[in-house]
Amino acid sequence: MPDSRSPIGVFDSGVGGLTVLKALIERLPRESTVYLGDTARVPYGTKSAEVVTRYSLKNAELLMEHGIKALVVACNTASAVALPALEKALSIPVVGVIEAGAVTAAKVSATGKVAVIGTPGTIASGAYQRALAATRAWQEMRVKSCPLFVPLAEEGWTEGPVPTLVAKEYLTGFIDSGIDTLVLGCTHYPLLRGVVQHVVGPSVTLVDSGKATAERVETLLKSAGMLNDGSTPVNRKFLVTDVPERFLEVSARFLGQRLTSAQQVDLKFS
Numbered sequence: 001m002p003d004s005r006s007p008i009g010v011f012d013s014g015v016g017g018l019t020v021l022k023a024l025i026e027r028l029p030r031e032s033t034v035y036l037g038d039t040a041r042v043p044y045g046t047k048s049a050e051v052v053t054r055y056s057l058k059n060a061e062l063l064m065e066h067g068i069k070a071l072v073v074a075c076n077t078a079s080a081v082a083l084p085a086l087e088k089a090l091s092i093p094v095v096g097v098i099e100a101g102a103v104t105a106a107k108v109s110a111t112g113k114v115a116v117i118g119t120p121g122t123i124a125s126g127a128y129q130r131a132l133a134a135t136r137a138w139q140e141m142r143v144k145s146c147p148l149f150v151p152l153a154e155e156g157w158t159e160g161p162v163p164t165l166v167a168k169e170y171l172t173g174f175i176d177s178g179i180d181t182l183v184l185g186c187t188h189y190p191l192l193r194g195v196v197q198h199v200v201g202p203s204v205t206l207v208d209s210g211k212a213t214a215e216r217v218e219t220l221l222k223s224a225g226m227l228n229d230g231s232t233p234v235n236r237k238f239l240v241t242d243v244p245e246r247f248l249e250v251s252a253r254f255l256g257q258r259l260t261s262a263q264q265v266d267l268k269f270s
């Protein structure tokens with residue numbers, strides 16, 4: 001049985017979830033973590049809900065073998081389509097990024113006009129739309145998939161003319177008429193925060209689901225008496241399903257520090 005010293009499991013389709021892990025480490029520095037990036041099967045954002053759910057269950061199964069006390073589904077696409085299946089399959093708390101992001105958006109929006117950007121899978125699932133609708137009454141809710149943001153973030157093209165042009169193409173005309181809150185509904189989008197803010201203007205508040213999720217994990221563990229008291233050393237494990245080189249190479253962009261090692265694991269699909 002996991003106890004308060006057990007690690008928190010975090011999974012994503014690849015490297016992007018390191019933005020969520022970063023927020024989690026900042027908020028809960030005394031917690032040990034096991035991060036799994038399914039780099040062999042990335043991207044999830046363009047795959048069907050059925051396939052993403054199958055991959056997500058396998059990721060969770062592997063993390064459970066590490067004795068985790070809670071599971072954070074860092075991937076927005078997996079959170080959008082696989083959360084009910086994960087909650088059903090696991091006996092530990094499962095936290096997705098979507099509800100936390102929606103609750104934050106509901107708090108910060110003054111005009112009641114909100115927009116969400118994410119992968120095609122996340123937007124098509126309607127998960128953000130439902131989560132937002134559950135929080136409060138909205139004057140307006142707009143959604144848009146911005147698939148090119150993912151490769152741009154991975155390539156490190158997060159400022160300058162290319163991402164600015166792409167952001168303008170996606171967001172001009174989409175963010176208008178009093179929308180004051182924009183949810184960055186994808187692990188990779190916080191890297192493009194500067195460009196997105198520049199394009200949508202200073203009056204729009206950008207909501208980063210990672211930070212909101214970390215707060216939620218803290219609340220949940222606190223109320224269950226499962227927060228680590230810091231009496232044991234912190235341990236951070238990084239697992240990937242493809243060879244680790246590329247993951248390590250781009251890790252600094254997402255985590256703020258370059259990782260030097262990650263263990264390659266096999267998910268064993270039958």
Ligand code: DGL
Nearest residue numbers: 013043044045076077187
């Ligand atoms: N991690 C995914 C998400 O947040 C983005 C990358 C992918 O498509 O797998 O939706």
